[in-house]
Amino acid sequence: MNRFPMWKIIVVAIVCAFGILYTLPNFVSKSALNGLPDWLPTKQVNLGLDLQGGSHLLLQVDADTVKTKMMDSLVDGVRDSLRQQGDNVGYRDLAHDGEVVSFTLRDPADEDKARERIADLSNIMPNGQRDVVITSDDGQITLTPSEAAITARLSAAVDQSIEIVRRRVDETGVNEPAIQRQGNDRILVQLPGVDDPDRIKRLLGETAQLTFHLVDLTSDVGAAGRVPPGSKRLPSIEEDGRTYIIKNRVMVSGENLEDAQATFQQGQPVVSIRFDGLGAKQFGQATTENVGKPFAIVLDNKVVSAPRINEPILGGSAVISGGFNVAGAQDLALLLRAGALPAPLDILEERSVGPDLGADSIAAGEIAGIIGIIAVAVFMVASYGLFGIIANVALAMNIFLIMAVLSVLGATLTLPGIAGIVLTIGMAVDANVLIFERIREEIRVGKTPLNAINSGFARAFTTIIDANVTTGIAAVILFVMGSGPVKGFAVTLLIGIISSMFTAIMLSRMLISFWMQRRRPKTLEI
């Protein structure tokens, strides 16, 4: 094997060209990149939130609320099915305990009729089971939602929440937010460039369920007296301690909103809303029927205000006033535009990094990297002379390849990721060290330079593979099981392992072959 095969030269050339070409955009400013012709690569390495500054929030959808709502709607469903115009099925004690819905028939003989009426509430799911299991025992009927149905409902709630979270975040003007599902009931929100996420946290903390109800005037509002059936007591958002008794029935809900904007009315910040077709019709009808009575605007189970209906409101527009300040009105308008969350979100974890710290980390990482490279390079030349220079060329190529692959994959470079690259610098020369030490040994037993080099590479090969596969296993496991910044570390480590094997086995081999062909040395200085 005197000549290095042509196909290998081509492979090495292509890989090296790729490495350099795809690393270069990282040294060019964003604006300059836009001016480049299309065929040139323009992707830069994504910087993690810890490097560019930003906020990472882990949210959890409140599963209990989702379940309670599911039960509530089942109760409503039963009530609607049993009470039909002119043909009521008598029942009492219709309620749920969080797990099952149950009620008792006034006349046990109605059992078959009742079951027939509520049969529509139980449907076959894609997995072949029923979502709600209905059982009856001597006039008492129970409806039990299955585990799978609850899981499906939660999953749908998470999907819907993601959509709403995305809309709310987009409204705040954050650049390139990443919002994704994590596990069963969690949502990961990453907000680059946001170092003080308080406003966003506040926005995500509101469910923003808006409903309009009639105020129940049959009861003495101020007193702590009994709340009539079909009504409930809700606190005022403005005045501490003040409560309203309102009817459960929803006149119109926020789902039927088309738009919401913060404006001023008589110098006060207010939110003006516009209903969609259905909402406008419902609102128009309700206000026509109840002129002179007060109605309550309810947001997340708190009464924003309870104005009197002076005249029918038919245009589909209304104004919510409630002693807001400007920011409060703007946020409420934003929340109403984005829509309501199906359930409250809890913030489980927050990690926010200011832009200064990120910039400091990048600078520190760069300095550490450069000094590390210089130290290793000097040491390699001092130890192996010319061969050390070859190892250094391979090392430099290695760094280009890591940067290029990170850029192309769109992988995220984190602070631990930089640590991974610096560590790779130290470990990258390992494959070359293995080869060079083998060559030294072969020379010591009296082989010619060419034979020593050939067998040095061949013998080191299996060792390099075994040694790197084992390290690679650690990196893969870190990647699969790690989270966030640790994943970033694993990515750079893994790319580094692969590229260092390539540069050692292919690139340095090629350079040594070229050198041997030119010089044809009788003895080998290594």
Added chain:
Amino acid sequence: MYKIKLVPDNTAVPFLKYRMIAFILSAVLILGSIGAFLTFGFNKGIDFEGGILIEVGTETAPDIADMRGSLGGLGLGQVALQTFGSDTDILIRVQRQEGDASAQQDAVEVIKQQLATDFGDEISYRRVEFVGPTVSEELVIAATEAVIVAVLAMLVYIWLRFEWHYSVGAVVALVHDVILTIGMFAITRIEFNLASVAAILTIVGYSINDTVVVYDRIRENFRRYKKLSVAELINLSINETLTRTVMTSVTTLLALVALYIFGGEVIRGFATAMIFGVVVGTYSSIFVAAPVLLHIGLTHQKEEEDGFAGAERADGDAEEKG
């Protein structure tokens, strides 16, 4: 041209002769590490403990004692303050608050308000992190799983590529390294967080890499020298790979020391752990992983019976063709 040679040619250190000393040393260190861990535990960061971490930058160096008094009086339990890298950079750590995640968030608000009262505009938030109790518990479980899975995966790989003696030896060395690193974290009080788990796994990767290189040579020498005793063979293999072992440790340490000195405060704990791990990993490859083979009954016979490993060499003997 003068070249540095850290290990002279034809070095023949009787490593195996000292193996009992090494075993005793390792045993003492392991017991010490376990003892330290059981006595002191980890200085767990918020990743694993839950709680709040706030790094603030101020325009002039603040009086830490005043700050501690001011924040300590908020009724949030333990509040720890330290300068972080420079006098104007303060790390505030608050213990996990009773209750769920929202309790942590409320506490962050309280601290920010107090800092705004004390410092006004002269303060900037470099970092705000809080981790609720559920998440931190999950992170502990995931991290432990990751380390165990990694060690098992390597055990299987070495078993397949070599034979069971080697995989036992390698795992002994790995467990040795992991326990010593855990002991190091317990004694130095370096914060134990997610990056520390990454450090442990990297140490595992580095140490196994080192061990495999020595094992590879032992396997090769078993075929080459039929007459040497197992002890002589192992000793020869360690010596033959010694230059490489030392060289790679030195280059890796050079990079890590650069990271330790220049890489910034956040990464310093990681770099410290890695430096320790590289030293321990190098030691264990020479003094633990290789000598252990002798004690778990590796013989010439065993090596020859192993068909897979034997076949492996055929492509490696390229020098005959040259």
